[in-house]
Amino acid sequence: MTKKEVQVLKDLLGTNKKIAEDIRTILSQRGILTINLLSSPGAGKTTLLESLSDHLRPDYKMAVIEGDIETERDAERIRAKGVPAWQIITDGACHLEAKMIGKLFSQLPQELDFLFIENVGNLVCPASFDLGETLRLVLLSTPEGDDKPKKYPKAFTTSHGLIITKTDLVPPVLFNIDRAAKEAKEINPNLKVFITSSVTGTGLDDLVNFLLVSLNELRSKNA
Amino acid sequence: MHELSIVANLFELLEEKATEKKARKITRVKLQVGTLSGVVPELLISAFDIYKKDTIADLAELDTEKIPLKVKCRKCKKEMIKDDYVFICEYCGSSDLKTLSGTELLLETIEMEVD
Numbered sequence: 056m057t058k059k060e061v062q063v064l065k066d067l068l069g070t071n072k073k074i075a076e077d078i079r080t081i082l083s084q085r086g087i088l089t090i091n092l093l094s095s096p097g098a099g100k101t102t103l104l105e106s107l108s109d110h111l112r113p114d115y116k117m118a119v120i121e122g123d124i125e126t127e128r129d130a131e132r133i134r135a136k137g138v139p140a141w142q143i144i145t146d147g148a149c150h151l152e153a154k155m156i157g158k159l160f161s162q163l164p165q166e167l168d169f170l171f172i173e174n175v176g177n178l179v180c181p182a183s184f185d186l187g188e189t190l191r192l193v194l195l196s197t198p199e200g201d202d203k204p205k206k207y208p209k210a211f212t213t214s215h216g217l218i219i220t221k222t223d224l225v226p227p228v229l230f231n232i233d234r235a236a237k238e239a240k241e242i243n244p245n246l247k248v249f250i251t252s253s254v255t256g257t258g259l260d261d262l263v264n265f266l267l268v269s270l271n272e273l274r275s276k277n278a
Numbered sequence: 279m280h281e282l283s284i285v286a287n288l289f290e291l292l293e294e295k296a297t298e299k300k301a302r303k304i305t306r307v308k309l310q311v312g313t314l315s316g317v318v319p320e321l322l323i324s325a326f327d328i329y330k331k332d333t334i335a336d337l338a339e340l341d342t343e344k345i346p347l348k349v350k351c352r353k354c355k356k357e358m359i360k361d362d363y364v365f366i367c368e369y370c371g372s373s374d375l376k377t378l379s380g381t382e383l384l385l386e387t388i389e390m391e392v393d
Contacts, residue, residue: 244373
């Protein structure tokens with residue numbers, strides 16, 4: 056019996072990346088802009104989606120995939136808005152993976168403009184898993200503190216946009232918007248920053264514009 | 279703790295390779311883990327030790343090599359290591375940097391016993 060060393064050099068996330076690439080190709084060809092929303096629990100992802108549905112509909116068709124460890128609560132909130140929503144219950148897993156998205160493909164409406172995926176609330180693990188999205192947006196709510204980008208760099212370096220939420224709470228929580236935006240842009244110079252409040256409606260028009268421009272870009276590329 | 283699901287993927291690769299090479303045992307596994315890969319090497323090792331029981335790698339050790347975040351400035355062409363993840367060139371101040379390494383999570387080599 057002999058020992059030998061075999062060189063492999065294979066990506067451990069290769070299987071997930073391959074599925075994600077297939078999802079991206081199929082959804083892009085169908086003209087659907089897919090957006091993966093990342094944040095810690097309670098940063099306001101579901102509330103933001105409720106606000107976006109008020110801005111985007113009825114002119115645009117949206118659907119939402121919700122990822123949570125337990126309960127259908129988020130999907131129920133989205134459905135109450137009249138938006139089709141599917142709940143993925145991960146049973147303890149801290150992130151969504153591309154294969155979970157792939158399983159829902161057959162249920163997606165034929166006509167769709169925006170597919171939002173609300174990831175499991177967690178600023179660490181979801182950042183490593185490509186879901187086949189065209190846009191990755193990370194949310195940072197003001198009560199979490201303005202020092203988070205460098206503490207959780209992967210979520211910020213892999214995102215296209217940063218949405219600072221709950222800016223109506225800036226005075227009591229002493230959140231420095233400029234500091235957070237500057238730190239995030241230091242680790243990701245291409246990051247677009249949106250300063251929002253779903254309560255007052257601040258900044259939502261900018262975000263909606265960005266989504267519409269991104270949708271047009273995707274469709275002209277695939278035309 | 280997404281390291282456990284990554285280790286599950288690792289074992290799929292290990293079993294595939296062991297079958298292909300007709301290995302009796304896997305004795306050592308080496309990974310390359312970028313500092314911006316989003317995983318913690320120590321947690322990978324703990325997950326590996328939990329997962330390996332009753333597998334072909336039950337006595338195997340997992341080695342992880344940390345790969346620093348290395349970037350190249352597209353403007354002044356200099357290369358540098360970024361421990362702080364700040365994507366600003368320390369020579370010319372440009373933020374137009376290309377990542378060369380440090381985001382990878384690779385199965386590098388498998389040491390195995392064969393007949």
